Amino acid sequence: MSESVSIIGLGLMGRALAETLLAAGHRVTVWNRSAAKADDLVANGATRAATAAEAVEASPLVIVCVLDYAAVHEILDPVPLTGRVVLNLTNGRPAEARETARWVAERGGDYVDGGIMAVPQMIGGPGALILYSGSQTAFDRYEETLRPLARPHYLGTDAGLAPLYDLALLTGMYGQIAGTLSAMALLRSEKRPLADFTASLLVPWLSAMAGLQPAWAAAIEAGEHATEVSNLEVNRVGMANLVHAFAEQGASLDLLLPMKKIIDDRVARGHGAEGLSGLIEEL
Ligand SMILES: NC(=O)c1ccc[n+]([C@@H]2O[C@H](COP(=O)([O-])OP(=O)(O)OC[C@H]3O[C@@H](n4cnc5c(N)ncnc54)[C@H](OP(=O)(O)O)[C@@H]3O)[C@@H](O)[C@H]2O)c1
Known part of the structure; x- marks a missing residue:
């Protein structure tokens, strides 16, 4: 069913979102602070709004995707929101999302927050995921309209949940990037080729290790960190070896050094027999 959707930003x-909704057959109205960024979309069938107020007026569903929440407030502050669903796909923090949900509700609108787990090129493709939280009525009403953008995952009525989970997923990603870059730095210390190492060894290794993580989650939820694999004392020695090796090779382990300190501290507190999941107690 064709729906009217406005996109601000x-x-x-924002352009990837607009292109995908246009291609899915929706009636898309667009507004951007720098108007020229709408030109291609208008050539492809979108309607240009002259102001943000005009964009909000044009559709019951208003998607906002700008730099930050300060920009969201700046743009929507002077605009009536009565009867509108504001879907904010701008990256932010749980506290900002909760405050913005209250602010939109006070002004007569319904609020859904979203976290986009994709780069623009992935929008509309099979790997894209968007986390949603906030008004369930609004999400249910527009779930199918939004589905062409990415697989939707609704987390609950608390608007802060989408940014919370978004930040948690990004945190996991940064940890993986830190490990990958450090591994590459070590190989580069001996001028070893990186592409084959990454494709045939590192990625399969990381995938195999990722398979263990649901068991860690269960251990953490149970508060039960006993292990029959490698305990913290073994990892303390392993980390010291890593630090020594990096120094000898002239590479930096700075991205991972905080983990060494936390392992050392945990062992010093008498928890050397625990598994790595026990580190959660230090976090
Ligand atoms: N790109 C990604 O891979 C990615 C992935 C996931 C989530 N996100 C999130 O999506 C949001 C947008 O990212 P993006 O990649 O589209 O960024 P971008 O290309 O830098 O675009 C930023 C947008 O925000 C607008 N903007 C900034 N300050 C504004 C203000 N004070 N008033 C009005 N408009 C303002 C810009 O308008 P002008 O054109 O006038 O400057 C532009 O439309 C961010 O929250 C980002 O974290 C991005």
């Missing part, structure tokens, strides 16, 4: 991500 036509940066890299």
Whole structure:
């Protein structure tokens, strides 16, 4: 079913959202602070709003995807929101999302927050995921409209949940990037080729290790950190070896050094027999 959707913010991500909703057959109205970014979309069938107020007026579903929440407030502050669903796909923090949900509700609108787990090129493709939280009525009403953008995952009525889970997933990603870059630095210390190492060894290794993580989650939820694999004392020695090796090879382990300190501290507190999941107690 064709729906009217307005999109405010036509940066890299907003444009990808608009293109995908247009291609799915929706009636898309667009507004961006720098108007020229709407030109291609208008040539492809979108309607240009002259102001943000005009964009909000044009559709019951208003998607906002701009730099930050300060920009969201700046744009929507002077605009009536009565009867509108505001879907904010701008990256932010749980506290900002909760405050914005209250602010939109006070002004007569319904609020859904979203976290986009994709780069713009992935929008509309099979690997894209969008986390949603906030008004369940609004999410249910527009779930199918939004589905062409990415697989939807609704987390609950608390608007802060989408950014909370978004930040948790990004945190996991940064940890993986830190390990990958450090591994590459070590190989580069001996001028070893990186592409084959990454594709044939590192990625399969990381995938195999990722398979253990649901068991860690269960251990953490149970508060039960006994292990029959490698305990913290073994990892303390392993980490010291890693630090020594990196120094000898002239590479930096700075991205991972905080983990060494936390392992050392945990062992010093008498928990050397625990598994790595026990480190959660230090976090
Ligand atoms: N790109 C990604 O891979 C990615 C992935 C996931 C989530 N996101 C999130 O999506 C959001 C947008 O990202 P993006 O990649 O589209 O960024 P971008 O290309 O830098 O675009 C930023 C957008 O915000 C607008 N903007 C900034 N300050 C504004 C203000 N004070 N008033 C009005 N408009 C303002 C810009 O308008 P002008 O064109 O006028 O400057 C532009 O439309 C961010 O929250 C980002 O974290 C991005």
